[in-house]
Amino acid sequence: MQLVETPLKDCFILEPRIFNDDRGFFFESYNKNTFDKLLGKNIDFVQDNQSHSVYGVLRGLHFQKGVHAQAKLVRVLEGSVLDVAVDLREDSPSFGKWYSVELTDKNFKQFFIPRGFAHGFVVLSPTAIFSYKCDNFYNKASEGGLLFNDPSLNIDWNIKTEEAILSDKDQINPLFNQLDFKNLWN
Template sequence: MKMKVEETYLRGCFVITPKVFKDKRGYFLETFNAEAFTKKTGITTNFVQDNLSKSSIGVLRGLHFQKGASAQAKLVQVIKGKVLDVCVDIRRDSTTFGKYFSILLDGETKTQVYIPRGFAHGFLVLENDTIFSYKCDNYYDINSESGIIYNDSKLNIDWDFPEEKMMVSEKDMNLPTFEHLFK
């Protein structure tokens, strides 16, 4: 797997830039190779579920996570379009507990983010008809799902987008604050 791998300041969270081979026919890239991933990150993972969403500009999804034995690591990427992707460290024993990392992901560069278990995740769509893909290392469990409100004052995430133009689901609008979850 030809890729550049850089760990973010959040331990275990990696930005992965694959090598994209382009010619007059289009492009080709390897989106995941378990052996190369483990060699470059030191992480052995077994992805068991792939998810795909299509959204319009201004759609904000998140900040989501699953608790306990149902926690999920994710490998996320944009197939088409552009998003602001946000990862929040919710590992109580981490030196970066309550800190976030954000990055622009788009369908041109094919950059990916590996988000380990113990993180909340969300993204804001910046182009119409954006297709977002993510692999999970654990199955979705409705009884373990949780989240943090996107505009939490303690996290103070800079979405760099007018809040009045955001489209947030009712479910996500009613998520608790970081402080409420992690007293």
Template sequence: MEIIKTCLDGCFILKPKVFKDERGAFFESFHKITFEKLTGMQIDFVQDNQSVSFKGTVRGLHFQTGKYAQAKLVRVIEGEVLDVAVDIRPTSTTYGKHIAVILNHNNNNQLFVPRGFAHGFITLSEKVILGYKCDNYYNKDYESGIFYDDPELNIDWKLDNSEIILSKKDRKLKFFNDLF
């Protein structure tokens, strides 16, 4: 596994070693000891989630607050997404900055999103199966989010707004400047 630092402190891209032969392919999607050695961070994942989404679906930008804040390790099992992490740590030097990474079933890359970040993605292929690990349990009372098309963040979602599919809940999310 290769760990690539991003411009946002604590946010990493994980590139697994993929072994291919005539049968197909194999890779180790996570190895705790290797992750901790290469990042210097300790992590204990307690929950795995999976979603199925169709082209144009935006999920996010979501985060958990307080004692239910979550770090996530995100990967695509089938299809392709633009995966986005936004630093919402008020004391961070990269507060309000974001990264956007293409994750798909061909590159097998993963994005580690630390606590204190909002996370979201847009489905670029016809169908996506996305999985992610969390280091804390979901709690509805501590969920929050940022509206995906916030002009302050200026995220290029790669699709025209007319192609975007949002849940009713995500249509009501706050703007970045209204978070705190």
């Protein structure tokens, strides 16, 4: 597995080594020892989640606050998504910046998003199955969100805004400048 740095501090793309032959392919999608060695830290994933969505479904931008903050390792099992992370850590050199990567069932890339980030994705294929590992359990009372089309962030989601299919909750998330950064991670 190869670790690729992104412009966001502590966010990484992981590219597995693919073994192809006339039967198909094989790759190791996760190995704790390899993963921790590449990142230089011990990450204990405790929850796996999976979603199935159709073209235009935009899930995000989400985060868990305080002691319930989550690091995630995400990948696509079927289809294609544009995955986006936004750095919400005030002490980070990449605070307020975002990065996106296309994750597909053909490129096998995975995206590691540490605690302190908002995260979301939009489906670019007719359907997609999205999978992610979390290092902390979900806590409804600690949900946080950021409006996907905040003009101050100017995220390019690779679809037209009117094509985005959002949950009621994601339509009313706050803007970046409305977040209380001092109390997000306490």
